Amino acid sequence: MLLIRCPHCGDRPEVEFRHGGEAHLARPPEPAALSDAEWAAYLHQRRNPRGPHAERWRHIHGCGRFFNAVRDTLTDRFLATYPTGAARPDGTQQGDPA
Amino acid sequence: MSAPFRTHQGGRPDRARTLRFTFDGRTYDGHPGDTLASALLAHGVHLTGRSFKYHRPRGILSAGPEEPNALVELDAGPGRREPNSRATMVPLRDGLLARSQNRWPSLAWDAGALTGAAAALLPAGFYYKTFMGPGRAWEKLYEPLIRRMAGLGRAPAEADPDRYAQRYAHCDVLVVGAGPAGLAAALAAARGGARVILCDEQMEMGGSLLSQPGTRIAGLPGWEWLEVALAELRALKVRLLPRTTAFSYGLQNMVSLAELPERAEGPRERLWMVRAARVVLATGAIERPLPFSGNDRPGVMLADAARVYALRYGVLAGHRAAVLAAHDSGYEAAFALQAAGMEIAAILDPRAAPPADLLAEATGRGIRVLAGQGVARSLGGRRVTGLISTGGERIGCDLLLMAGGWTPSVHLFSQARGALRWDAARDAYLPDTAPEAVLCAGACQGSYGLGACLAEGHAAGGGHGAAPGAQPGREPSGMPTAQAVAGAAKAPMAFVDFQNDVQAKDIALAVREGFRSIEHVKRYTTNGMATDQGKTSNMVGLAIAAATLGQEIPAVGLTRYRHPVTPTGFGGLAGRHRGDLFEPIRRAPLHGWAEAEGALFEPVAQWRRARAFPRAGEDLHAAVLRECRAVRQAAGIFDASTLGKIEVVGPDAAEFLERLYVNPWKKLAPGRCRYGIMLREDGFVTDDGVVGRMAADRFHVTTTTGGAARVLHMMEDYLQTEFPELRVWLTSTTEQWAVIALQGPKARTILEPFVEGLDISAASFPHMSVAACRVMGIPARLFRVSFTGELGFEVNVAPDQAPALWRALMRAGAPHGLTPYGTEAMHVLRAEKGYIIVSQETDGTVTPDDAGLSWAVGKAKRDFVGKRSLARPEMRRRDRPQLVGLLPRGTVPQEGAQILASPGARMAEGHVTSAYWSPALDRPIALGLLAGGRERMGQTVYATVMGGAPIAMEVTDPVFLDKAGERVNA
Numbered sequence A: 001m002l003l004i005r006c007p008h009c010g011d012r013p014e015v016e017f018r019h020g021g022e023a024h025l026a027r028p029p030e031p032a033a034l035s036d037a038e039w040a041a042y043l044h045q046r047r048n049p050r051g052p053h054a055e056r057w058r059h060i061h062g063c064g065r066f067f068n069a070v071r072d073t074l075t076d077r078f079l080a081t082y083p084t085g086a087a088r089p090d091g092t093q094q095g096d097p098a
Numbered sequence B: 001m002s003a004p005f006r007t008h009q010g011g012r013p014d015r016a017r018t019l020r021f022t023f024d025g026r027t028y029d030g031h032p033g034d035t036l037a038s039a040l041l042a043h044g045v046h047l048t049g050r051s052f053k054y055h056r057p058r059g060i061l062s063a064g065p066e067e068p069n070a071l072v073e074l075d076a077g078p079g080r081r082e083p084n085s086r087a088t089m090v091p092l093r094d095g096l097l098a099r100s101q102n103r104w105p106s107l108a109w110d111a112g113a114l115t116g117a118a119a120a121l122l123p124a125g126f127y128y129k130t131f132m133g134p135g136r137a138w139e140k141l142y143e144p145l146i147r148r149m150a151g152l153g154r155a156p157a158e159a160d161p162d163r164y165a166q167r168y169a170h171c172d173v174l175v176v177g178a179g180p181a182g183l184a185a186a187l188a189a190a191r192g193g194a195r196v197i198l199c200d201e202q203m204e205m206g207g208s209l210l211s212q213p214g215t216r217i218a219g220l221p222g223w224e225w226l227e228v229a230l231a232e233l234r235a236l237k238v239r240l241l242p243r244t245t246a247f248s249y250g251l252q253n254m255v256s257l258a259e260l261p262e263r264a265e266g267p268r269e270r271l272w273m274v275r276a277a278r279v280v281l282a283t284g285a286i287e288r289p290l291p292f293s294g295n296d297r298p299g300v301m302l303a304d305a306a307r308v309y310a311l312r313y314g315v316l317a318g319h320r321a322a323v324l325a326a327h328d329s330g331y332e333a334a335f336a337l338q339a340a341g342m343e344i345a346a347i348l349d350p351r352a353a354p355p356a357d358l359l360a361e362a363t364g365r366g367i368r369v370l371a372g373q374g375v376a377r378s379l380g381g382r383r384v385t386g387l388i389s390t391g392g393e394r395i396g397c398d399l400l401l402m403a404g405g406w407t408p409s410v411h412l413f414s415q416a417r418g419a420l421r422w423d424a425a426r427d428a429y430l431p432d433t434a435p436e437a438v439l440c441a442g443a444c445q446g447s448y449g450l451g452a453c454l455a456e457g458h459a460a461g462g463g464h465g466a467a468p469g470a471q472p473g474r475e476p477s478g479m480p481t482a483q484a485v486a487g488a489a490k491a492p493m494a495f496v497d498f499q500n501d502v503q504a505k506d507i508a509l510a511v512r513e514g515f516r517s518i519e520h521v522k523r524y525t526t527n528g529m530a531t532d533q534g535k536t537s538n539m540v541g542l543a544i545a546a547a548t549l550g551q552e553i554p555a556v557g558l559t560r561y562r563h564p565v566t567p568t569g570f571g572g573l574a575g576r577h578r579g580d581l582f583e584p585i586r587r588a589p590l591h592g593w594a595e596a597e598g599a600l601f602e603p604v605a606q607w608r609r610a611r612a613f614p615r616a617g618e619d620l621h622a623a624v625l626r627e628c629r630a631v632r633q634a635a636g637i638f639d640a641s642t643l644g645k646i647e648v649v650g651p652d653a654a655e656f657l658e659r660l661y662v663n664p665w666k667k668l669a670p671g672r673c674r675y676g677i678m679l680r681e682d683g684f685v686t687d688d689g690v691v692g693r694m695a696a697d698r699f700h701v702t703t704t705t706g707g708a709a710r711v712l713h714m715m716e717d718y719l720q721t722e723f724p725e726l727r728v729w730l731t732s733t734t735e736q737w738a739v740i741a742l743q744g745p746k747a748r749t750i751l752e753p754f755v756e757g758l759d760i761s762a763a764s765f766p767h768m769s770v771a772a773c774r775v776m777g778i779p780a781r782l783f784r785v786s787f788t789g790e791l792g793f794e795v796n797v798a799p800d801q802a803p804a805l806w807r808a809l810m811r812a813g814a815p816h817g818l819t820p821y822g823t824e825a826m827h828v829l830r831a832e833k834g835y836i837i838v839s840q841e842t843d844g845t846v847t848p849d850d851a852g853l854s855w856a857v858g859k860a861k862r863d864f865v866g867k868r869s870l871a872r873p874e875m876r877r878r879d880r881p882q883l884v885g886l887l888p889r890g891t892v893p894q895e896g897a898q899i900l901a902s903p904g905a906r907m908a909e910g911h912v913t914s915a916y917w918s919p920a921l922d923r924p925i926a927l928g929l930l931a932g933g934r935e936r937m938g939q940t941v942y943a944t945v946m947g948g949a950p951i952a953m954e955v956t957d958p959v960f961l962d963k964a965g966e967r968v969n970a
């Protein structure tokens, strides 16, 4: 079981969290302005990298807040966790697509 | 009773005390400190089971957790029958009742052994080939046969009466394995002030020291040093967990341990979940058997196991042993056994030139060594009586020992995502690097000498200075297994995996049939896939595959080690999560009343809801018809408390709902309600419910019973991550409001006298109104809403006040015919009105338009979640499945039935989503999703019936009753 550091609460066991998919995918402000292909890409296309990956988590059985994390998909090691809206920390570049 | 194979003295068991136990109906005795296996061997019992596939007689192969053969059923009474227990790991206790498995009618005479004669018909890949065979041979012939004759043990039929515990623990250092390396590691760590947990799967700590009474450590005899070391560990407050198997290595050093506590009154098993800053693995090594014809005959045993039985348990596994020694350790076993009183018939060493020092010692002891020779086959029936050497010599013996070298136990290291490296000198995979904070010590990394084990353990425990001293042992060597297995592929009944009955020739056959990857060979032959996970077979199988391929072992690869390393009881994994505690059951505030009324309940998400309230003599159908009629003709009362509720509050609450729901909200006046529909971003309906505007900045949102948590999560997601600028607060209020629904033409008449501070007449409180008021003096939120098509109210009050109000309403309503109704009547009533239930009429691929709900979508809205997806061409096709009403002829179709255009059609054009007998129409009705359904009114379609003729149905409008919707305005 992973230990995950909620930026607001500290280290907590994995069972208190819920995974929320890839991070830093902002909802387009004007969806109607997008072509069908662009909208489909926003809805469905994900990086699925081998290596460091920025993803969303929610401390659903704790403070309830969403935050972002960079996790290495090879080792399951968390490189960083940071609040929603903050920039991805330096030194946590995305891995290559698998 | 005399135990003819017990030595006169020595060993760990306490000979002053006698324990009686039963195996296959016969009573034997043994001593505390014995295992079931050692006690059986003391009486000369080797035959303990029949093999899985060929039903060959099998005996005790090992003295440890790797045992593939001696699996027995322990029976401690009803609910306490435990199949597949390894006799080598079962501590003997008084009254122990054990049975052999996998035999019929008896162990000595097994009808299934006939398959042995037909063994040639069961080659590698037998299962796969049979599956692919013509006809139904598998179903009709093989599977029933195999199920009757094979099968590993029987699960208990009764409920388990025992208690199981689970504990979390944290420590600085977790040491797995309490042999010399583990003990040295725990001592070093604890002396340095670390919090230490030391676990070992054996009933007694000490590991290999327990079978080395003659050794000396730090100037003390081995067993004395063990006592001193354990006493010091206790004094240093180290948590000592014997009888505890580390079976799973999880992420970030979370290791799961299964403890079988000794105390009878405590839990039967205890699961430890240990988070350790550092882990030291001192898990030892497992001896390899060698493949030759009849290497599975009872009396054929691992050489070191025989040594352990003699020195640790004081039991000679035979009177006259022959030793097949492809590794030096076979000599050590032979010398030790001879010293313990066993005759050594011969040592057969396949090496042309065995080490000179061992040859000299054997000669000095009068033991004959046949260099360059192996075993061609064993002799005997249900017990070995001798062997034929590869040189053709016949040698008599009642024990045939195999020393094929050692396989370090790297299972846990591998689970820690540690990389393994091939060590040609040690002929084994050894731990290399790992991402976790884990260190290895001793035999599990190929260090077999006592001095090396102590030194490595000391270092791994963070010790300073000198490790506990011991004489450096000689560096052992052996014939590489890939050489030692040469020729085995041609030998009949030369077993590699004893538990799954995989022969050497099966592995060679798999390679010849084109399997190259060892993972494929494993699955095709089932080598290593039994409950022992191939602890004795993996490396031998790998060596045969490599030899057949003409490759080196590292080129062939290695299979992964799965969780759990050794079989673990379900009880410990389940802990207290069983029965009522398996999953929480949510009971609504009026549950007790419904229970007292004799309601039938059904699970809805985690809730239990009253399905119907049958009266004496009524079945469910009759009760539902009566309840429906009461609602249509008079009034019904319904517990709707399980509805999800979310309070959406803040200056931007309306704007937030505007973005989350398809409906327009900004112009909804306080005091009014609206039926809301929520989509996912992909445009499909995910939830619905009535939303009431309590004030300009406050909404009372209801969700489906099962959708409450999902909807709140989705709302929080958008609020926190997409629209953080909105000033909105979300609160789950599902359990803060009990909801009593009154539905039917008499609803107002019954309710009106209870309401204070609000005029609920049709004119001043019309359909889809909401207001705060008092009902019977209780602060309430009163909704005028309907899910039945009748005049209806929903009274929201605090849960603790709800039962009193419910009873008062029942009393006041009785003269008017007020009738409690359950979820089944609710379903029928809403279906008569064509109201959908999300997740019944929808399945995650239904748009608002598909469900006939386009009217609810705010056409002028610039955006809402899912809006862009509704504009995709696919979502606008006219042949999408659309909600329709269906009038079945004759009988009620099954929900989920496929809809066909003609009785013989091969392709479905939709499916039935709801189907009931409608009391209002006095006929069956159904709702369904039908391709292009709204353009097919009046057509006849057909619902499939399992094994029967399709039911003809007329496509119609989904609103069956009161199409003008006048009744809600009564």
Ligand SMILES: [Zn+2]
Pocket (backbone or CB within 6 Å): A006, A007, A008, A009, A010, A059, A062, A063, A064, A065
């Ligand atoms: Zn938190």
